[in-house]
Amino acid sequence: MKTSFSSTHSIQTTLLQTMARAQNDLAKANEEVTTGVYADLGVELGAQTSRSLDLSRDMLRLESQMTTNSIATQRLTSSEEALSQLADISQGVMDSLVGLSSSSSTLDVARSTITSALNSFTDVANTSVSGEYLFSGTNSDVKPMLSYTEEGSPMAAAVDAELDTYLLSQGLTSASQMSAGQMSDFLTGLEATFNDDVFWSTYASQSSDTNITTRISATEVVDTSTNANSQGFRSFVFASVVSSKFLTNEIPEATRVSVTESATAAIGKAISGLNDQRSTIGLSTERVSKATGSLADQKSIIETHINELQGVDVYEASTRVSALQSLLEASYTLTSRIQQLSLVNYL
Structure with a gap:
């Protein structure tokens, strides 16, 4: 009769191997409980691994696009809010011009109010969000509006030069000598000068005419910014400049009427132009919102497929x-x- 035996060493070795496998399986099981997906996709999915990877790439693409859309939405929303403020400032100037009388105190108050409005308009136009100026177009790292009221302003010097040239052509020495007809003629020419791209880009704006465009889906690209070269901005600055410069007691009352009429017409154009920009921004915001909603739906569908492939019980x-x-x-x-x-x- 033969007696067999098992050594404690062999039993310990077997147990250690069992424990090592169990620890490895436990780590995978814990990971699956935590993440809800297979710990080793290649082993579990086999031939379907490539499909899982494709779906994951599509998911990352959609998430990246949604992040881009979120940034565009922030810029559009901020631009709309700023344009709303600019429209309110313009309406304030309109109210000052409509309520204007010929008394010295009223003129001083109106001129002070309009000058303050011009400064506020410039400050809002130079608003930046996340390091980007809202109204600079593609020149988003450059402050768009130049100040008219600051000391040594090139814009103020350019307007004075235009006035001096006109006075010289009429044989006059000061604006106080201008008739209503001459003032109307001068302001018509000055408004045309403000609408000239070379003058405007040299003395008033550093903004680009080209707006920022953003791809908001695989097939759609929209403008997601606006700029300070629009008619609304030009007309507001023109109206404010001529009001603050010529609505004084030194200018004859009949001549001031020409100034008021010209400024009132210009500020009306400004309000209309700014509201047109708000409408354009609003349409872009709506398109981005719809595109983002569509992306979210696509993401939800892909998530469902990924969960079906990778998800564990x-x-x-x-x-x-x-x-x-x-x-x-x-x-x-x-x-x-x-x-x-x-x-x-x-x-």
């Missing part, structure tokens, strides 16, 4: 975790007991 994974933990605990206990075996205890 979390309940089943949790059960495996519990079973593996029990196995490891039993292995630890048995290993401890085997290590305590010794012939000394039997001698």
